[in-house]
Amino acid sequence: MARLVGGVACSHVPAVGAAIDKGRTGEPYWAPYFAKLEPARAWIAEARPDVCIVVYNDHANAFSLEVIPTFALGLADEFPPADEGYGPRPVPIVRGHPELAWHLAESLIMDEFDLTLVNEMNVDHGLTVPLSVMFGQPAAWPTRVIPLCVNVVQYPPPTGQRCHRLGQAIRRAIDAFEGDERVVVFGTGGMSHQLQGERAGLINVDFDTRFLDGLVADPEAIAAIPHVEYLREAGSEGIELVMWLVMRGALGAGVREVYRATHVPTSNTHNGLLVLEDA
Amino acid sequence: MPETRDYDDIPGTIVFDGRRSRRGYALNKFLMSLNQPANREAFRAGEGAYLDQFALDGEQRDAVLRREWLRLIELGGNVYYTYKLAACDGMTFQDLAGEQTGMSAEGFAQMMADGGRSPEGNRRRADWEGR
Numbered sequence: 056m057a058r059l060v061g062g063v064a065c066s067h068v069p070a071v072g073a074a075i076d077k078g079r080t081g082e083p084y085w086a087p088y089f090a091k092l093e094p095a096r097a098w099i100a101e102a103r104p105d106v107c108i109v110v111y112n113d114h115a116n117a118f119s120l121e122v123i124p125t126f127a128l129g130l131a132d133e134f135p136p137a138d139e140g141y142g143p144r145p146v147p148i149v150r151g152h153p154e155l156a157w158h159l160a161e162s163l164i165m166d167e168f169d170l171t172l173v174n175e176m177n178v179d180h181g182l183t184v185p186l187s188v189m190f191g192q193p194a195a196w197p198t199r200v201i202p203l204c205v206n207v208v209q210y211p212p213p214t215g216q217r218c219h220r221l222g223q224a225i226r227r228a229i230d231a232f233e234g235d236e237r238v239v240v241f242g243t244g245g246m247s248h249q250l251q252g253e254r255a256g257l258i259n260v261d262f263d264t265r266f267l268d269g270l271v272a273d274p275e276a277i278a279a280i281p282h283v284e285y286l287r288e289a290g291s292e293g294i295e296l297v298m299w300l301v302m303r304g305a306l307g308a309g310v311r312e313v314y315r316a317t318h319v320p321t322s323n324t325h326n327g328l329l330v331l332e333d334a
Numbered sequence: 335m336p337e338t339r340d341y342d343d344i345p346g347t348i349v350f351d352g353r354r355s356r357r358g359y360a361l362n363k364f365l366m367s368l369n370q371p372a373n374r375e376a377f378r379a380g381e382g383a384y385l386d387q388f389a390l391d392g393e394q395r396d397a398v399l400r401r402e403w404l405r406l407i408e409l410g411g412n413v414y415y416t417y418k419l420a421a422c423d424g425m426t427f428q429d430l431a432g433e434q435t436g437m438s439a440e441g442f443a444q445m446m447a448d449g450g451r452s453p454e455g456n457r458r459r460a461d462w463e464g465r
């Protein structure tokens with residue numbers, strides 16, 4: 056049986072990817088942030104996932120306003136890094152896991168999650184930055200990846216409750232998969248940030264801390280946070296945090312917090328990194 | 335759809351909902367086209383002629399040509415789409431965010447380095463009255 060070995064929550068700030076790609080991680084602005092990644096990298100090196108299900112949002116690259124799937128699952132053998140308007144990131148091609156992805160598709164849809172299925176898509180910084188955060192700059196990614204895109208760009212995103220329940224359904228599907236894969240689920244995006252309007256630059260460390268504490272200990276309460284509260288307290292782009300609830304749902308009711316790091320600022324964002332295992 | 339939303343009371347915040355998406359559809363289509371290197375070249379070679387391919391209205395067209403970043407968001411541009419134009423000009427995301435606030439690039443960068451904009455006094459439109 057496939058086995059969930061842990062969950063990772065991770066911001067996906069494009070400037071973090073650029074700092075890695077351009078060899079700037081040792082600069083004074085970046086060094087304190089990158090130093091905080093080491094325990095999480097050590098954890099995943101030991102966890103040795105065969106496949107990571109990465110929950111993230113596309114930012115006008117694989118999808119446009121022509122078609123806006125709320126949940127979209129990548130089934131392909133491989134996913135090339137996207138040209139987001141300034142050339143693709145110089146990172147390895149992302150290799151998929153079609154067998155588990157198709158199993159997820161069948162299991163989740165029969166479990167009443169009406170996914171969009173995607174056979175061809177590129178992947179942008181939303182997916183590749185978390186891989187860089189956790190794995191650095193290898194010649195090839197040391198894990199296969201199943202992209203699970205959540206629309207958080209066109210309002211309204213799915214509710215926190217729906218995301219949490221999707222995570223629970225993903226766990227049921229993993230547990231029923233007849234393979235010996237070790238699986239890690241990533242929830243990405245967040246924490247507080249606002250990139251648009253005259254209020255751009257909002258950071259709310261208190262909200263983010265409450266969110267992290269609650270995500271670990273009382274995810275049902277966190278899942279009930281209404282959209283307007285994310286928008287007001289965590290900023291218009293902070294609503295990406297609903298994707299962390301998919302990861303949390305995939306873990307059991309009780310979890311062990313393996314590692315937590317936060318850093319402000321990375322570009323415009325209060326950056327968060329959280330590693331959880333089932334208790 | 336209702337005329338107002340519970341989040342309309344958040345100051346300085348333009349949620350990309352159905353109202354903005356309908357208003358900005360052609361604008362965002364243009365911005366998305368900049369994902370293609372050949373299109374970026376064509377746009378740089380002649381901005382007006384390139385824009386003629388898209389059904390932008392006059393206000394949107396002017397805002398693109400004048401690089402009025404906050405105005406582009408007000409006219410239905412989504413920030414991730416709008417960033418493709420900013421990147422075409424060599425701007426970072428922090429530059430784009432800062433431009434919309436009326437602060438200088440240095441001032442905005444310093445605010446972020448100091449921990450960002452506090453939610454205190456920035457939650458409701460009433461908080462901004464008299465600014």
